[in-house]
Amino acid sequence: MTIHSREFRSAAILGTPSDIRIDSLFDGCAGQPATLFAAGSEIYAQGEKAGDLYLIEFGAVRVYRLLADGRRQISSFHLAGEVFGFEAGGTHHFFAEAIGATGIRVIRAGHGADRSRELLPLVLQGLVKAQEHLLVLGRQQAAERVAAFLLDMAARQGDLEEFDLPMSRGDVADYLGLTIETVSRVFSRMKDKGIVRLPSLRRVRILKWDTLRAMSE
Amino acid sequence: MTIHSREFRSAAILGTPSDIRIDSLFDGCAGQPATLFAAGSEIYAQGEKAGDLYLIEFGAVRVYRLLADGRRQISSFHLAGEVFGFEAGGTHHFFAEAIGATGIRVIRAGHGADRSRELLPLVLQGLVKAQEHLLVLGRQQAAERVAAFLLDMAARQGDLEEFDLPMSRGDVADYLGLTIETVSRVFSRMKDKGIVRLPSLRRVRILKWDTLRAMSE
DNA sequence: CGGCTCCTTGAGGACAGTCAATCGGGGTGG
């Protein structure tokens, strides 16, 4: 069900949220066309052979894992300018899907050169983020989780007052370890209290930053 | 309150649970004495300058983070033979403490040589483990979490029928995002059902592996 | 043997989940 468009030419990279430089990773693949993934299409699956990395040019990606009965945990979202696809042991332990229409540049593995030096800081940052998210899932209540999530999304889009939520309520729920209904209720409550405005389903404007920060502890 | 014993000579490394070779990391510090950390003593703290790595020779370590009101999430336990201390941005984002009396060999940073190549597989494995733990915290119930935890502890001690739990019930609770009482109740229920035996507070014998595996899904 | 800490067990309550009905908005077709 994956749609690949070799025709699609990349938009400008919107800038990396971190200060880690990734430019050098693309020495060997400059000028390569990006691939377009349609909404919901699979980028890689658990069990597949891993090695390549993926740079998002526009759109967003969810990386997740499933339990046997279908319960899903999204371990991370990735936005424009971010790199994902790191794996251990040469095998993917997770699934990756485009959330909306997403342009991705593939960084092929084994270009000869050893990329450890450039990759290590990126992977370390991913490790810290995952471990910080453990605190959210293990010890925070629903409202605290949503507050932390909104602040993270805002920070990754330049701390603008208003920003996009590329993902559905269901995706947010599966990222925060909650249900759709609980996420929806927390959003509504935040709106009622004047903490946020919700101009549309996929858009948020933060009105009370300090309140949100206090909520996320 | 930290006790460092420069006199202490290391016991044999008990073997790495993974198949990743770490020998080469110690080229520059072979023969260095290990340091003894007393039970509960701090190895490093959040906010401290990072860079060194730590190899456990015996004992166990908890790595955790705190919320403002004292809620604690243990992001990982580390046993004999394992390396920890990876950080991003040169600063520790977590606390590390010895659980019981623990012998640790410090791998000093900046020995000149670039360690990226050896480190990357270790960090990648840590990332996968953290992300897998997200699924446990986000989507599994209490009994499933405990089952997954026991299987993990068993696997890291050679899949022996009977093995040590170096940490307290409180540590287990803070690792699994539960309370002491819930962990205790799940243990008791598993004992009642003949799934495990608990020869002592810090020791477990798994009787029904398949049941545990089915529980952890 | 006493006292301490950690663990266990019980009773009751709260937060989030489940089930179900309704709302709303973006897209399509008339």
Added chain:
DNA sequence: CCACCCCGATTGACTGTCCTCAAGGAGCCG
């Protein structure tokens, strides 16, 4: 351009799992 449709989101009522509070028990040290 408007009406309809459909999927996602919202809201409400109720349930259940886990947390909180509290008391009692077990192991381990001096």
